[in-house]
Amino acid sequence: KRRILSQSYISQQLPKDQPITYSEMMTTYNETKGQLYTTPGSLRFRLIDLEPAKMRDIDANRPRQEQARELVDGIVKRIKQGEDFEQLVKEYSQANKALTGGLWPKLAPDSLVAPYDVLVQKAAAMKPGETAGPVEVEGHIFVMQLVEYQSKNVESFEKVQNQVKARISFERMRRAIDKLNEELVQQASAADRARFVDFCVREIYNVANK
Numbered sequence: 001k002r003r004i005l006s007q008s009y010i011s012q013q014l015p016k017d018q019p020i021t022y023s024e025m026m027t028t029y030n031e032t033k034g035q036l037y038t039t040p041g042s043l044r045f046r047l048i049d050l051e052p053a054k055m056r057d058i059d060a061n062r063p064r065q066e067q068a069r070e071l072v073d074g075i076v077k078r079i080k081q082g083e084d085f086e087q088l089v090k091e092y093s094q095a096n097k098a099l100t101g102g103l104w105p106k107l108a109p110d111s112l113v114a115p116y117d118v119l120v121q122k123a124a125a126m127k128p129g130e131t132a133g134p135v136e137v138e139g140h141i142f143v144m145q146l147v148e149y150q151s152k153n154v155e156s157f158e159k160v161q162n163q164v165k166a167r168i169s170f171e172r173m174r175r176a177i178d179k180l181n182e183e184l185v186q187q188a189s190a191a192d193r194a195r196f197v198d199f200c201v202r203e204i205y206n207v208a209n210k
Contacts, residue, residue, distance in 0.1 A: 018172075025164045029157050032167070037160050041152035043109045043123055046085055046102040048075060048133070048143040049095035072134040072141045079131055085145045103147070110152075115140050123149045 029037070052068035059067060075088055089102035097103065109120045115137040122132040126146040133143030157164070 020165055020168050024168060025161060026157065028168055029160070029164050032164075033154055036163075037155040039150075039153040041109045042106050042148065042150045043104075043112075043120065044106045044147040044149075045104055045119065045123065046089060046145040046147065047095065047097070047104060047119075048072075048085075048089050048093045048102060049098075050092060050141045050143075051094050051139055052141070053139065054094050068141055069134065069136075072143060075143060076131070076133055079143070079145075085131065102145075106148070109149075116142075118142075119144055124151060 050068055050072055052064040055064060055068060055071075058064060071092070075092055078088060079085055086101035086103075089098055093102050095102065109123070112120055118135060118137055119132075119142065122135060122144060123146055126132060126149065128146050128148055131143060131145045133141075135142040135144065
């Protein structure tokens with residue numbers, strides 16, 4: 001009898017199958033798409049990073065920038081002729097990564113800061129193994145070889161709407177069960193509270209999973 005009464009009470013307290021509106025689904029989707037329905041982008045590349053201000057063995061009578069451009073043009077020509085990009089990095093790049101062939105670790109494209117952020121747009125239009133350059137920015141001239149690029153992808157609402165709907169239903173049930181559990185705990189006498197709570201939790205679980 002106690003079990004029958006408990007199940008009846010619990011069933012009455014849990015939410016009925018109220019319709020889930022389109023607006024509610026869109027709100028939930030927009031709130032959770034960044035965490036649940038987004039595949040982050042990734043980027044990996046090798047880079048020849050030339051800084052005209054640090055160049056040595058130059059003609060003091062000619063502008064550094066002009067000589068740097070000529071040097072990079074020569075590097076690009078050698079790449080097109082099939083020379084190894086990694087070796088050219090070690091020979092000419094002035095960045096810290098030159099000793100390791102200019103290879104940058106895999107990173108999120110939007111994590112690159114100036115002046116390297118200009119490379120993201122270049123990478124988006126490239127295929128692995130292709131090179132881009134010269135890319136001239138303030139204080140640097142780059143030649144990049146793409147290793148891999150994956151743009152950030154956000155699943156459309158239409159594709160995940162069933163998942164969104166299921167999530168809303170689950171959250172409704174979870175909130176209702178939590179609230180009911182709190183009410184039952186408050187109603188239980190101090191003497192048999194633990195035993196009564198254990199019993200009710202089991203009944204809530206049974207009803208929720210029917």
